[in-house]
Amino acid sequence: MSIPTPDELDRDQLDQLHAATLKASEACLELKKLCALVLVPAGTVITSFGDKRPGGSLFLAGFLVIAGFWVADGFSYYYQRKIRGEMIVILRRRARRCVPDVDDPPVIPASGAVSVWRAAFNASMTYYLILGVLFALAAGAYAIGWLDG
Numbered sequence: 001m002s003i004p005t006p007d008e009l010d011r012d013q014l015d016q017l018h019a020a021t022l023k024a025s026e027a028c029l030e031l032k033k034l035c036a037l038v039l040v041p042a043g044t045v046i047t048s049f050g051d052k053r054p055g056g057s058l059f060l061a062g063f064l065v066i067a068g069f070w071v072a073d074g075f076s077y078y079y080q081r082k083i084r085g086e087m088i089v090i091l092r093r094r095a096r097r098c099v100p101d102v103d104d105p106p107v108i109p110a111s112g113a114v115s116v117w118r119a120a121f122n123a124s125m126t127y128y129l130i131l132g133v134l135f136a137l138a139a140g141a142y143a144i145g146w147l148d149g
Contacts, residue, residue, distance in 0.1 A: 006097065010090050017087045024080035028073050032127050035069035039131075059139040066135065070120070070128040078119035085114065 004012075042065050046058045141147050 007094060010094050014087055014090055017083050017090070021080055021083045021087070024076050024083065027076045028080070028124065031069050031073045031076065035066065035128070035131070038065055038069075055142075056139075059135060059142065062135045063132065066128055066131050070125060073125065073128070074116070074120035077122065077124060078114060078116060081114035081119065 039062060042061050043058055046061045047055075138147065
């Protein structure tokens with residue numbers, strides 16, 4: 001049995017981190033699909049307990065569902081970015097072994113710092129923003145009597 005080289009150990013670690021990143025990315029997509037799936041039955045349940053018409057509780061429940069999934073998706077995105085940052089550290093370490101004179105190899109992308117704020121408000125979260133705006137418009141239409149069937 002041979003002793004693994006540092007490059008082999010890094011490759012194994014990169015493979016594991018890459019697999020974890022893919023799982024986190026899949027989780028983000030699944031959360032978006034699940035949010036849309038939960039909104040309809042939640043609205044149905046809320047209206048079935050009332051007088052079968054939309055009300056404030058329907059819109060509040062919708063906003064809570066959207067916010068809950070937005071937060072969960074933000075956490076998934078945050079950890080996905082953190083894992084990618086760790087991958088970049090390993091890639092830079094491997095590159096320095098190949099070219100020891102270079103502190104910052106140009107072939108490795110820069111890793112932007114990820115914050116909770118940036119994780120919650122990025123381009124992939126536009127989906128929740130659109131849902132929230134649609135619910136806000138519907139709530140506004142209800143408030144002024146346009147949906148008071």
